[in-house]
Amino acid sequence: MYLVTILGILLIILAVSSDSHLHTLMYFFLSNLSFNDICLSTSMIPKMLVDLQTHNQSITYKDCISQLFFVLVFTVLENCLLAVMAYDRYVAICHPLRYTLIMNPCLCGILTLFSLLISIVDALLHSLMVLQLSFCTDLEIPHFFCELAQIIKLSFSDNFMYNILIYIVACIFGGVPCSRIIFSYVHIVSSVL
Template sequence: MEPGNQTHVSDFLLMEVTDDPELKPLLFSLFLSMYMVTILGNLLIILAVSSDPHLHTPMYFFLCNLSLADICLSTTTVPKMLVNIQAQNQHISYTGCIAQVCFVLVFIGFESCLLAVMAYDRYVAICHPLRYTVIMTPWLCVLLILVLLLLSTGDALLHGLVLSQLSFCRDREIPHFFCELDQVIKLACSDTFIYTILIFFVVGLYGVVPLCGVIFSYTQIVSSVLRIPTVGGRYKAFSTCGSHLSVVSLFYGTGFGVYISSAVTDSSRKTAVASMMYIVVPQMMNPFIYSLRNRDMKGAFRKLISRITSL
């Protein structure tokens, strides 16, 4: 494409999922199935917790918010990709691209911080069980969710505002299946040095700090559990953390996988696939992790299914 500046662009071009026309129906069906599983699985989590009074506790309140964030994050990216595959049109409007960047930042930032809050909840439950109901009050739980939403939304709006002030080159091709912040910035013709520093700061704030919170919480949990004299008591304490640890490992593991793949490979398609998996796979797997590893959730699912089938 012809080089040069173009301050006002009307749209961007996203990467095609595949160049092979015969593979497009298969990939469309695959991603549609994954999206439907994500939506239905997380909705079942929310319905099961809402319908069972025994699960009206801080841990499951946070789990419902995690499921809602998973639904929103998948809905931000996957439907547009499905439309592009079906219509064989890779265009996304300038406004739509900026909006997609902002929504992805909102829900990823919210999930990262929420996982740290869930780790703190487990820390209080195991290390300070007698004070659990005093510390983790309903008011505090709601306040934590509102603060996390406010922080992640403010961060996304800040990025959206800065992006809207950038001048973009004539090359409008984004080497991703969705509008990813880093790739959109690379298309800018204006100086992005200060903005790059801001991104590193935000990644540290919303990625490293929550991860350190999770590590600190589980360090305290392990130390407390090891002091329990009976093996059964230790197992019971650890079992309440198993699902959350699996979700944390999947979330940050796939995130590090995206970072490593972008660092060691020059293939933009491989990096794009890794980024898409980070947006799709954890959100799809979270309901399975909690339903398979959590006895209370299994019971709530059975009650919910029996009520549905009896209607």
């Protein structure tokens, strides 16, 4: 299923890049989102497949931090790209005559790079926070997937501030893109009606 998923996503990227009719901003964002999906799947699924073969469902602390970083980068990037895509559709439907003026390729590149920058900063913040926690020696997490909440539960540090930080950052990096998507589609629906 993993290979079928990767192949399907690669076919989307190949179709967009090979057909000149699809060289529009909407398909530019779709290609970026598709590539992000490949990266997100690849940051988790190969470890799970190895664990299923070896019947060993544990991950070392170092591997956990690496996996946590990449999963957070690609998850936040996906949220941001979906918000940017919703804004693109909002401009295309609600302001069609000014679409090419507002959504020019330069702005789209900046929005994509800004989304990547936000996701890297978020992942670095969480990864550095986890590195500050104290654990017993030779920590192994008994899962194939390294989840931030599980790591914090395993630590001997005071977790209150870390939990507050997680909720604040989740509200910002999850809530803002989600509200932007809802805002865009509410305006699109009202414009269509």
